[in-house]
Amino acid sequence: MSFKEKGLLVVLSGPSGVGKGTVCKALRKRGTDLQYSISATTRKPREGEIDGVHYFFKTRDQFQQMIDQDKLLEWAEYVGNCYGTPVDYVRDTINAGKDVILEIEVQGALQIKQRFPEACFIFLAPPNLRELKNRIMGRGTETAALIESRMTVAKSEMELMQNYNYVVENDQVDKACDRIEAIVRAEHCRVDRLIEKYKHLEGDDGQ
Amino acid sequence: MSFKEKGLLVVLSGPSGVGKGTVCKALRKRGTDLQYSISATTRKPREGEIDGVHYFFKTRDQFQQMIDQDKLLEWAEYVGNCYGTPVDYVRDTINAGKDVILEIEVQGALQIKQRFPEACFIFLAPPNLRELKNRIMGRGTETAALIESRMTVAKSEMELMQNYNYVVENDQVDKACDRIEAIVRAEHCRVDRLIEKYKHLEGDDGQ
Numbered sequence: 001m002s003f004k005e006k007g008l009l010v011v012l013s014g015p016s017g018v019g020k021g022t023v024c025k026a027l028r029k030r031g032t033d034l035q036y037s038i039s040a041t042t043r044k045p046r047e048g049e050i051d052g053v054h055y056f057f058k059t060r061d062q063f064q065q066m067i068d069q070d071k072l073l074e075w076a077e078y079v080g081n082c083y084g085t086p087v088d089y090v091r092d093t094i095n096a097g098k099d100v101i102l103e104i105e106v107q108g109a110l111q112i113k114q115r116f117p118e119a120c121f122i123f124l125a126p127p128n129l130r131e132l133k134n135r136i137m138g139r140g141t142e143t144a145a146l147i148e149s150r151m152t153v154a155k156s157e158m159e160l161m162q163n164y165n166y167v168v169e170n171d172q173v174d175k176a177c178d179r180i181e182a183i184v185r186a187e188h189c190r191v192d193r194l195i196e197k198y199k200h201l202e203g204d205d206g207q
Numbered sequence: 208m209s210f211k212e213k214g215l216l217v218v219l220s221g222p223s224g225v226g227k228g229t230v231c232k233a234l235r236k237r238g239t240d241l242q243y244s245i246s247a248t249t250r251k252p253r254e255g256e257i258d259g260v261h262y263f264f265k266t267r268d269q270f271q272q273m274i275d276q277d278k279l280l281e282w283a284e285y286v287g288n289c290y291g292t293p294v295d296y297v298r299d300t301i302n303a304g305k306d307v308i309l310e311i312e313v314q315g316a317l318q319i320k321q322r323f324p325e326a327c328f329i330f331l332a333p334p335n336l337r338e339l340k341n342r343i344m345g346r347g348t349e350t351a352a353l354i355e356s357r358m359t360v361a362k363s364e365m366e367l368m369q370n371y372n373y374v375v376e377n378d379q380v381d382k383a384c385d386r387i388e389a390i391v392r393a394e395h396c397r398v399d400r401l402i403e404k405y406k407h408l409e410g411d412d413g414q
Binding site for chain 2: 122123125158161162164165166167168178179181182183185186187189190191194195198
């Protein structure tokens with residue numbers, strides 16, 4: 001009879017260069033109750049990276065098997081390596097009543113929306129496009145042509161915002177984290193998530 | 208061309224005895240940016256009550272005129288006196304980009320939903336029905352029969368929760384205020400409220 005509230009799946013995404021990784025790291029540092037999903041990848045471990053901590057390192061065959069067995073919530077290939085989100089960890093964690101946050105590219109977020117429409121989709125947005133260009137240029141390693149092509153991609157990624165529930169401006173990392181924390185807290189108060197709990201509450205009094 | 212974000216209309220309601228007034232007072236003390244609407248009433252001023260501060264005091268004729276001229280967002284009669292929410296203050300304040308909070312009975316909240324479906328409806332709920340009964344009894348002035356009849360009303364009011372966007376448990380006033388503040392902050396990040404802003408943002412770069 002008792003009502004067990006499920007955890008939330010929070011999907012943090014946004015155009016490349018907007019600072020998803022930085023915001024996620026800052027959230028982690030705050031020690032909030034959010035759980036962080038670990039990606040599976042076919043990329044080779046870099047110095048200091050530990051299997052099961054930073055990534056689940058997989059061979060191509062193992063990764064393909066995960067795809068075939070529907071064990072990935074989303075996956076994509078970047079620069080010759082595959083990256084994906086193992087579905088078991090996400091399901092187990094939210095069934096245990098804990099919130100999970102995924103930091104992923106916009107294409108992956110759209111894949112998740114197909115399978116987990118009840119997730120909370122947060123789009124991290126730049127304060128303006130000039131700022132986004134500065135950040136893409138700031139990596140310092142790209143040619144002008146590559147920067148322009150990245151900007152074209154980023155602009156088309158901005159148009160995917162309408163598929164999300166929330167947009168958080170990344171004007172300052174700390175403010176962006178405050179907003180994300182408020183969103184998670186507010187989502188836990190949504191009537192459609194809690195109405196079952198209050199149906200049981202009415203039984204409290206023997207009615 | 209510039210995007211001006213409107214303020215939110217936040218409607219805080221819930222069964223009688225749940226502590227709406229206490230929570231609203233505590234929110235006010237925090238000095239948040241919320242604006243508080245002042246009700247119009249036909250009730251006579253009590254000692255220390257100031258017209259335009261605590262209430263707008265109206266004669267029956269004046270109140271009736273406000274109803275006829277559609278100047279009230281909602282109104283109701285309690286114990287022979289009329290109470291209502293002047294619509295002008297609410298519209299002017301949200302058009303100026305400020306958030307307004309209304310603390311009202313569930314019937315009034317439903318009236319507002321007809322006219323302002325985009326408002327943010329928060330249902331303040333008791334941690335359990337025994338607690339609600341204690342609070343109703345705690346006023347100390349009611350007979351057993353009156354308490355029972357209030358409980359019957361309160362239970363039917365609980366069923367109106369499904370018309371709201373959020374439910375906030377009033378287990379502790381401070382926690383309830385935290386949740387309400389998070390909800391207001393999160394609502395300001397909703398994509399459907401901000402998508403216009405980001406359409407303009409895309410113009411920043413001359414695209």
